[in-house]
Amino acid sequence: MLPRGWMVQLRNDERAYGWISIGLHWLSFLMAVGLFAVGLYMVGLTYYDPLYHQLPEWHKLAGAVLALLTLLRLGWVLLNRPPPLLADSPWQRLMARGVHGVLYLLLLALPITGYLITTAEGDALAAFNLTLLPAITTFDPHTVDWAGRLHLWSGWALILVAAVHGLAALKHHFLDRDTTLIRMLKSS
């Protein structure tokens, strides 16, 4: 038997994150780190490596899923506002908002540039013979290579900014002793 009054809190409220926000946050985290690691690793593989053709397929598939999750997440943020920030000082709030904004921006820039790379010559975005999204246009090689550079730099930026975001959460937990970290780990 569940305790009386027990209910899974799906939606965010004034005080706490709901499980949907928490789930989307940590799933995005795991997928982003995995995509980053696989992305860096796969471009260094030798031609005879058994994973030479496998990893790019996984990277494209997972990238498309994360892009979809990010869109859902942005929609959820608009529909169901997160609880207010716990930071008191205006500059901390500004920093936190800025970091969140940059993270969302990078989470959008990565799938867009990735899509442009793979569809540059008019072929659809596909993974494991599964067509995910048709090409909308083609690009000259120099533009595609710029998309490639932006993709790589955005990947590094995402990991670095996410690290700052994580360190800030740890600072709130251990130095400020507030619930910033805890409330992203469990709902109320």
Next chain:
Amino acid sequence: MNVKPYAIVSAGLLALLLAASLPARAAETYVMDTKGSHAFIQFKIQHLGFSWLLGRFNDFEGQFVLDEDNPEHSSTKVTIDVASVDSNHAERDKHLRGKDFFQVDKFPEASFVSTKIEKTGEETAKITGDFTLKGVTKPITLDAKYVGGGKDPWGGFRQGFEATTQIRLKDFNIDYNLGPAAEVADIYISVEGIRQ
């Protein structure tokens, strides 16, 4: 000093006489018809030893000077935009442009400049020249063959050649391991030149 008008006229006449006494067919310059895409640089290389992978360079320009009376005075020069490499696969082409292969951000251009042309038959010649790719310049020799030439239907005059050669990737600093069957690329060139 005062130059008399008749001195100028006679100098002009002398120049005309000199020009007329030159061989009837002087060297003529032809520009490769890359605009109309009647010029191609293609390559093929083995895939694992199982099949051929074909590709081409879409963007290049070149010209040749044709001296039919003194073929050894003929010459040619081609400049290739390496980033235009096209193997009909976006991700492979991106890989080819990267540092494992052509490294086009550092070495955007490849070129061939002939140094010696030797006729080997009625319609064949060996064209030796300096080929530059990925910052490495080495002599290579093309086996060239005359295809045809004459007036085109639009008021111009054209001549066409085809040529083949082989390039060892390692010679040009491309040492990504594609396997023992794929160390040499076959090059096929077909160009039509428009007389200037």
